[in-house]
Amino acid sequence: MIFDLAQIADRCGAEPSPELAGRAVRQIATDSRLPFAPDTLFIALDGPNYRGARFLGEAFAKGASAALCALDSDYLPAQGQILLRVADPLEALRRLAADYRDTLSLPLIAITGSNGKTMLKDLLATLLTPTWRVNTSPGSFNSHVGIAHSLLRLQPDAELALIEVGVSAAGEMVHKRAMVRPTHGVLTNIGLAHFEGFGSRERIAAEKMKLFAELPADGWLIVPPEPLLEPHLGAITARIYTLGKDPALPAIRASHNLGEGRSALELVYPDGSCHRLVVAIDYAFHEVFETLLAGLSAAHLLGLPPAQAIAAATRYQPPLGRIEVWKSPNGSILVNDAYSADPVSVRACVRVFGEYPGRRKVFVFGGMGELGERDPYEHRIVAEALAREQVDALLTIGLGAKVAPAYRELCPQGQVYHFEDMAELCAFAVQFARAGDVFAIKGTRSLNLDQLAVQFKARLTQSVYYIDLGRIRENLMAWRQHLRPGTRVLVMIKALAYGADAVQIASFLQTQVDYFGVAYAKEAVALRQNGITAEVLVQLVLPEDCEEVVRLDLQPVVQEAEVARLLSAAATRTGRTLKVHLEVDTGMGRFGVFPDELLALARLVQGLPGLELHGLMTHFSSADDPAADDFTHGQIERFRAVAAELEAAGIQVPLKHAAATAAAARFPEAHFDMVRIGLGIHGIYPSPAVRAAIQLKCPLALVSRISAIKHYPKGHPISYNRQFITPRDSLIAYLPIGYHDGLSRRWGKGWSVRLRGQRAPLVGAVCMDFTPIDVTDIADVKVGDEALIFGEWHGEVNPVEDLAELEGTIPYEVLCRLSDRIQRIYRIQEI
Numbered sequence: 141m142i143f144d145l146a147q148i149a150d151r152c153g154a155e156p157s158p159e160l161a162g163r164a165v166r167q168i169a170t171d172s173r174l175p176f177a178p179d180t181l182f183i184a185l186d187g188p189n190y191r192g193a194r195f196l197g198e199a200f201a202k203g204a205s206a207a208l209c210a211l212d213s214d215y216l217p218a219q220g221q222i223l224l225r226v227a228d229p230l231e232a233l234r235r236l237a238a239d240y241r242d243t244l245s246l247p248l249i250a251i252t253g254s255n256g257k258t259m260l261k262d263l264l265a266t267l268l269t270p271t272w273r274v275n276t277s278p279g280s281f282n283s284h285v286g287i288a289h290s291l292l293r294l295q296p297d298a299e300l301a302l303i304e305v306g307v308s309a310a311g312e313m314v315h316k317r318a319m320v321r322p323t324h325g326v327l328t329n330i331g332l333a334h335f336e337g338f339g340s341r342e343r344i345a346a347e348k349m350k351l352f353a354e355l356p357a358d359g360w361l362i363v364p365p366e367p368l369l370e371p372h373l374g375a376i377t378a379r380i381y382t383l384g385k386d387p388a389l390p391a392i393r394a395s396h397n398l399g400e401g402r403s404a405l406e407l408v409y410p411d412g413s414c415h416r417l418v419v420a421i422d423y424a425f426h427e428v429f430e431t432l433l434a435g436l437s438a439a440h441l442l443g444l445p446p447a448q449a450i451a452a453a454t455r456y457q458p459p460l461g462r463i464e465v466w467k468s469p470n471g472s473i474l475v476n477d478a479y480s481a482d483p484v485s486v487r488a489c490v491r492v493f494g495e496y497p498g499r500r501k502v503f504v505f506g507g508m509g510e511l512g513e514r515d516p517y518e519h520r521i522v523a524e525a526l527a528r529e530q531v532d533a534l535l536t537i538g539l540g541a542k543v544a545p546a547y548r549e550l551c552p553q554g555q556v557y558h559f560e561d562m563a564e565l566c567a568f569a570v571q572f573a574r575a576g577d578v579f580a581i582k583g584t585r586s587l588n589l590d591q592l593a594v595q596f597k598a599r600l601t602q603s604v605y606y607i608d609l610g611r612i613r614e615n616l617m618a619w620r621q622h623l624r625p626g627t628r629v630l631v632m633i634k635a636l637a638y639g640a641d642a643v644q645i646a647s648f649l650q651t652q653v654d655y656f657g658v659a660y661a662k663e664a665v666a667l668r669q670n671g672i673t674a675e676v677l678v679q680l681v682l683p684e685d686c687e688e689v690v691r692l693d694l695q696p697v698v699q700e701a702e703v704a705r706l707l708s709a710a711a712t713r714t715g716r717t718l719k720v721h722l723e724v725d726t727g728m729g730r731f732g733v734f735p736d737e738l739l740a741l742a743r744l745v746q747g748l749p750g751l752e753l754h755g756l757m758t759h760f761s762s763a764d765d766p767a768a769d770d771f772t773h774g775q776i777e778r779f780r781a782v783a784a785e786l787e788a789a790g791i792q793v794p795l796k797h798a799a800a801t802a803a804a805a806r807f808p809e810a811h812f813d814m815v816r817i818g819l820g821i822h823g824i825y826p827s828p829a830v831r832a833a834i835q836l837k838c839p840l841a842l843v844s845r846i847s848a849i850k851h852y853p854k855g856h857p858i859s860y861n862r863q864f865i866t867p868r869d870s871l872i873a874y875l876p877i878g879y880h881d882g883l884s885r886r887w888g889k890g891w892s893v894r895l896r897g898q899r900a901p902l903v904g905a906v907c908m909d910f911t912p913i914d915v916t917d918i919a920d921v922k923v924g925d926e927a928l929i930f931g932e933w934h935g936e937v938n939p940v941e942d943l944a945e946l947e948g949t950i951p952y953e954v955l956c957r958l959s960d961r962i963q964r965i966y967r968i969q970e971i
């Protein structure tokens with residue numbers, strides 16, 4: 141999308157100016173902390189406690205090509221900085237989003253409701269992406285600003301858009317409707333969220349229905365069977381369908397508990413056909429079936445054939461809520477879910493125990509609130525779940541006799557400990573924990589059980605590498621939207637998934653991707669041992685690995701005749717057929733046969749027993765670099781040519797793949813049947829040109845805690861070889877992390893960590909186990925404060941791309957170097 145600055149000024153009521161002529165921007169940003177793409181317009185929005193204009197300097201420093209702020213801001217633009225001043229920057233953003241939306245003529249489905257919006261949007265995206273080019277709002281963007289960004293991110297060639305819309309106060313929806321202009325709608329339910337803002341469920345219903353007041357007559361609206369909606373339906377001209385009741389929609393005829401967190405649904409479609417859908421949803425979460433049905437109903441109205449919808453729904457995995465899973469150095473596992481405690485999330489948390497058989501299981505529980513008359517029933521259900529998972533010990537706080545008696549009755553060998561005081565509970569739990577335990581902590585945020593998790597971690601480690609799995613999943617969705625419909629996705633998890641732990645990443649993504657990729661067969665051993673059954677592509681097969689490749693049922697890339705013969709022999713010995721891929725070197729200069737040798741190798745493989753020619757691949761050398769685009773086009777052409785040559789010789793290869801992150805982002809013509817994404821799943825960009833092509837989220841954060849602070853007078857040298865001399869009286873803090881952990885000595889020259897919302901520069905040489913930082917300018921700094929070394933965390937951003945550039949390397953190297961000593965903590969945020 142391209143916005144002409146003179147037009148923007150005109151639309152938003154800014155002074156026209158000759159310097160705007162012929163200038164255009166391609167992106168709009170409102171958060172100066174996030175990295176900017178080239179040609180960005182920064183809009184300075186006021187927050188609850190701050191003026192947006194405060195961030196103008198930072199935005200320009202980061203390369204904003206222009207900015208827009210409130211009339212009364214006192215920022216003085218420097219030479220060459222373009223600043224538009226308008227009465228209301230938020231209104232300007234809404235207007236630009238609305239204008240852009242008006243240029244698109246696609247079906248736009250707006251999703252609102254009190255609960256389940258994000259889940260429904262993700263489910264629909266899963267159902268529809270194999271068939272259409274679907275764009276969705278990212279994460280749970282549903283505020284004014286979030287919706288505006290969602291609209292501005294819609295691609296001109298999208299075929300369908302899914303936009304989530306929330307309301308927190310009366311009167312908001314009219315503005316949102318004007319911006320979104322939905323053609324279709326789904327209302328999930330009318331609950332009690334944001335009840336304070338409205339005062340009654342009637343008012344909540346009235347406000348939500350405003351979103352749909354102007355749906356076109358050829359559009360449709362799906363609503364739940366909710367009497368409160370009745371008064372509002374008459375005014376709507378679009379066709380209205382009531383979920384589960386309308387004969388034109390699918391319905392759930394029966395549901396069954398399959399155990400082990402799976403359920404089966406029997407669905408009847410309007411044509412009379414019946415379908416069985418097995419989903420990875422615990423039967424206890426029957427609430428979720430409604431959302432599932434809403435998604436299937438919308439897909440049906442869009443024309444998706446039932447069989448295809450059911451097949452896609454099988455792949456859907458509902459989010460677990462916000463859970464943090466941590467493996468400590470002594471082998472214990474900590475499941476920290478101390479942020480919410482409604483019945484659904486408590487059952488989800490207990491279910492996590494099932495994933496760790498054979499360990500001692502300890503559940504720390506603060507109970508559930510606000511359940512009214514359902515309270516005894518819901519607590520009894522929790523006790524039953526604990527007994528079913530054979531939990532060994534239950535530690536409760538402030539719960540009285542709600543859970544323990546039922547748990548004791550069902551699980552007589554279990555131990556129970558009660559506490560009334562958080563400090564006592566913490567002291568006991570830290571003592572009670574043994575190496576190898578699984579500890580799960582569950583309670584409401586107000587209970588502050590999170591303290592316990594903090595104490596566990598503090599006892600065991602100082603530096604943590606956080607990996608937000610929810611963001612990784614969002615990145616996967618962003619890739620699916622970026623790719624041609626039907627393109628398969630291989631996620632590269634070589635090198636321990638670039639340091640993030642291959643088993644964790646693969647377990648989390650396995651139902652959502654088509655293939656995983658590793659460099660060597662040995663890397664796949666841990667995957668298979670941990671129950672990963674997905675297809676795995678092995679890039680380089682060594683002669684001694686051939687047996688292993690067959691045993692683990694991997695798909696090897698064959699580069700030469702000798703390995704092909706060994707693979708064939710190994711496969712025939714076990715009576716199996718191995719799917720193999722051939723690699724052709726179109727210019728990478730690493731592996732693969734030259735184009736003129738390919739046909740001979742393909743014929744050889746075809747003639748060998750036990751091998752089936754399944755894939756053809758190549759790899760690009762410079763797809764991240766626009767200056768080398770001619771070379772990349774040449775590689776694409778050579779790949780096409782050899783593929784055509786094989787075909788002409790009567791050799792069919794079903795799966796052709798070439799693109800890694802950079803080419804997948806920048807060269808749609810290089811997508812072929814599958815792309816192989818590594819770095820891009822981690823939301824890191826190989827180059828600025830890739831950043832401009834796709835928008836991803838960074839799920840990674842390397843965080844360390846200050847272990848000492850020392851005062852030095854002016855003129856004192858710091859660390860080895862006196863590379864830094866204090867230029868003033870200074871406060872120097874030490875982070876307990878060094879080049880042994882994967883930092884680089886070179887970071888001492890110019891890198892800063894983020895601490896208490898400010899920058900603290902690294903000073904002097906980084907040591908093997910310690911890193912000095914200058915904290916003189918940071919108020920109230922103390923031992924134990926957490927510093928963000930790189931990545932994104934709690935709204936702070938310290939881009940790994942910038943760090944790599946400073947070091948003179950690429951982000952890949954920075955990530956892969958992180959040593960085992962750094963603890964990995966996985967978070968699943970609700971998305």
Ligand SMILES: *Cc1c(COP(=O)(O)O)cnc(C)c1O
Binds near residue numbers: 817818
């Ligand atoms: C590493 C690798 C990839 C993934 O590269 P990214 O740039 O991380 O996406 C894909 N294909 C091959 C052959 C690779 O070696």
